[in-house]
Amino acid sequence: MVSNSLPDRHSGLPATWQQELADAVSDPVELLDLLGLRPDQLDPGGLDGLRAAAVTFPLRVPRSFVARMRPGDPQDPLLRQVLAASVELQDAPGFTSDPLEEAAARRAPGLLQKYLGRALMVTTGACAIHCRYCFRRDYDYAADTGLERRWEEAFRTLAASPDVEELLLSGGDPLSLSNARLESLFARAAALPQLRRLRIHTRNPIVLPSRVDNGLLALLARSPLPVVVVVHANHAAEIDEEVRDALQRLRGTGAQLLNQSVLLAGVNDDVDRLADLSCSLFDAGVLPYYLHAPDYVRGTAHFHVDDERARCLVRDLAARLPGYLVPRLAREEPGKPGKTLLLPAG
Numbered sequence: 001m002v003s004n005s006l007p008d009r010h011s012g013l014p015a016t017w018q019q020e021l022a023d024a025v026s027d028p029v030e031l032l033d034l035l036g037l038r039p040d041q042l043d044p045g046g047l048d049g050l051r052a053a054a055v056t057f058p059l060r061v062p063r064s065f066v067a068r069m070r071p072g073d074p075q076d077p078l079l080r081q082v083l084a085a086s087v088e089l090q091d092a093p094g095f096t097s098d099p100l101e102e103a104a105a106r107r108a109p110g111l112l113q114k115y116l117g118r119a120l121m122v123t124t125g126a127c128a129i130h131c132r133y134c135f136r137r138d139y140d141y142a143a144d145t146g147l148e149r150r151w152e153e154a155f156r157t158l159a160a161s162p163d164v165e166e167l168l169l170s171g172g173d174p175l176s177l178s179n180a181r182l183e184s185l186f187a188r189a190a191a192l193p194q195l196r197r198l199r200i201h202t203r204n205p206i207v208l209p210s211r212v213d214n215g216l217l218a219l220l221a222r223s224p225l226p227v228v229v230v231v232h233a234n235h236a237a238e239i240d241e242e243v244r245d246a247l248q249r250l251r252g253t254g255a256q257l258l259n260q261s262v263l264l265a266g267v268n269d270d271v272d273r274l275a276d277l278s279c280s281l282f283d284a285g286v287l288p289y290y291l292h293a294p295d296y297v298r299g300t301a302h303f304h305v306d307d308e309r310a311r312c313l314v315r316d317l318a319a320r321l322p323g324y325l326v327p328r329l330a331r332e333e334p335g336k337p338g339k340t341l342l343l344p345a346g
């Protein structure tokens, strides 16, 4: 039996995902020490710059994810996704804190409905990792937490919504919740007769693969509703053997596995990298679903790839991979009936 988690640093025993979560790196000095890098290699403002950027949206990265970075490489694509740097503090015209105008789609606290037949529940504000490009980095999670009591209201609204066929559990990361909490969510969802599918949007199987524990697998396997799990990886180096194993076990529950990525300058804005990602996902039993063109979120201008380049990259990708390995290049825009595709399908 191969253990699916790293040994606990203190006891030497296999760590639970909760321990790994508590042990995540949150100090930029420690992160750079682990990688043999100096602050001035990452930020012209040095350590002060790194610290200043992490004040409102702190640095947070699980150690197993750090272990997948290349030591000594200030350009590492995984490091770039998580290291807070002072470029985030520069204002850029057109970049705002709620570019999706999600507030307008709120049907109950923590329940968004923008599209026909699908409702999205913000189940928790917590994430195992803090991605610097996150479009929810300024989201008012405090207004959506309080969990169980909030869920009551969301489920009351859903019960009165016969048109909703699919419930999306999102966040934050819904797999930051305990299995007991998830079980309660699943049970409430299963009690809604109009629901045909349950979808979970989560980055945890990628960034904290120990989260895919036996309790979660059992819960998914016995769900009366078909489950779709949409994971989130942006670069092939995120998918190491432990992650592949976790994904394959998830798939073993009968869940449909899809991936969404964000197109990010310096991370995956390159056709070879995108092709590697699609192929690594496939090897782990996951099909690419969306490649999100970057939103205009305040603090993320340094990740921006312009639309014309994005289209070019995906056209080049389509010329070399089977159609089912080419993600849909999409952007979410306020007031549209679905995500806007930046390239015509086919």
Ligand SMILES: *Cc1c(COP(=O)(O)O)cnc(C)c1O
Pocket: 112, 113, 114, 115, 118, 119, 120, 168, 332, 338, 339
């Ligand atoms: C993206 C999104 C969905 C799901 O859209 P699909 O195209 O079905 O993946 C549903 N609700 C909201 C609010 C979303 O942002």
Ligand code: SF4
Pocket: 126, 127, 128, 129, 130, 131, 134, 135, 136, 137, 171, 172, 173, 203, 232
């Ligand atoms: S895991 Fe998802 S919600 Fe959480 S910080 Fe990353 S992109 Fe944002």
